[in-house]
Amino acid sequence: MRLKRVLVKLSGEALAGPGGAGLHGETLTTIASDIAAAAHDGHEIAVVVGGGNFFRGVQGLNKGLDRPTADSIGMLGTVMNALALEHAIDTAGVPARAMSAVPMPSLCESYARKRALDHMAHGKVVVIGGGTSNPYFTTDTGAALRAAELACHALLKGTNVDGVYTADPKTHPDATRYDRLTHDEAIGRNLKVMDTTAFALAREAGLTVVVFSVLDAGAIGAVLSGTGRYTLVTP
Numbered sequence: 001m002r003l004k005r006v007l008v009k010l011s012g013e014a015l016a017g018p019g020g021a022g023l024h025g026e027t028l029t030t031i032a033s034d035i036a037a038a039a040h041d042g043h044e045i046a047v048v049v050g051g052g053n054f055f056r057g058v059q060g061l062n063k064g065l066d067r068p069t070a071d072s073i074g075m076l077g078t079v080m081n082a083l084a085l086e087h088a089i090d091t092a093g094v095p096a097r098a099m100s101a102v103p104m105p106s107l108c109e110s111y112a113r114k115r116a117l118d119h120m121a122h123g124k125v126v127v128i129g130g131g132t133s134n135p136y137f138t139t140d141t142g143a144a145l146r147a148a149e150l151a152c153h154a155l156l157k158g159t160n161v162d163g164v165y166t167a168d169p170k171t172h173p174d175a176t177r178y179d180r181l182t183h184d185e186a187i188g189r190n191l192k193v194m195d196t197t198a199f200a201l202a203r204e205a206g207l208t209v210v211v212f213s214v215l216d217a218g219a220i221g222a223v224l225s226g227t228g229r230y231t232l233v234t235p
Contacts, residue, residue, distance in 0.1 A: 003224055005044040005120065007152045008035065009143035012053035012081055014158055014214050021053055023084055032088030034220045035125055039094045043224060044120040046150055047127045048143040049085060051077025057135070071135035075102050078139060082129030083108060089125050101130030101142070113149050120150070140198035148205035155207055156223055157194060158214030163231035164193050180232045183209075199233070209233040 010031065017024025039045050054077030060070020082098040089096035097119050098108040116126045131142040147155040167175040183203035187196055193211050202209055212223050212230035222228030
């Protein structure tokens with residue numbers, strides 16, 4: 001794969017580390033260092049981050065909230081993660097810029113496509129929070145949208161397993177890993193690595209999705225160099 005410009009999708013849970021909630025400093029530093037190393041090697045990188053380590057919109061339905069309100073709270077969590085990741089990448093030696101699809105000018109820059117492209121062209125890692133700024137859409141769908149409009153060569157979907165499996169390998173030891181799938185196969189087999197809307201958008205945009213484990217140090221660099229373990233989901 002020749003991947004000059006990529007978008008990395010990180011779940012909020014990935015930043016929570018072993019605690020399962022909030023921010024885990026060591027995990028945040030490891031992931032930021034991995035992103036910074038890839039940028040230092042000449043890759044143009046955008047990141048879309050979720051907020052599930054603070055609040056997931058669907059959880060709000062169990063707390064008496066309606067979906068738009070719950071999703072709005074979740075969007076705030078994504079911006080919190082974007083700010084933390086911006087600082088951690090800066091600390092790792094590569095300039096980063098947090099942007100939010102939900103305007104919060106006193107906290108970070110509002111997301112705009114051309115401005116994001118300019119930041120990336122000048123060597124900055126763009127960290128995007130706020131999802132799509134609309135309820136009912138997951139951050140996976142937001143990641144597919146941003147990857148498409150930023151003309152990324154691939155969407156790198158970081159998970160806690162090293163690819164797409166026939167079933168959850170944590171609960172099904174006999175599950176097998178796919179090396180390659182099409183978007184239609186991922187949708188038809190109801191594989192849960194991303195939601196159907198995100199896969200459909202990636203398919204329409206002709207966007208390759210690379211599913212890999214973000215838990216190991218150097219995982220992003222390994223994917224970009226073609227030496228890591230991952231599943232390719234292609235149009």
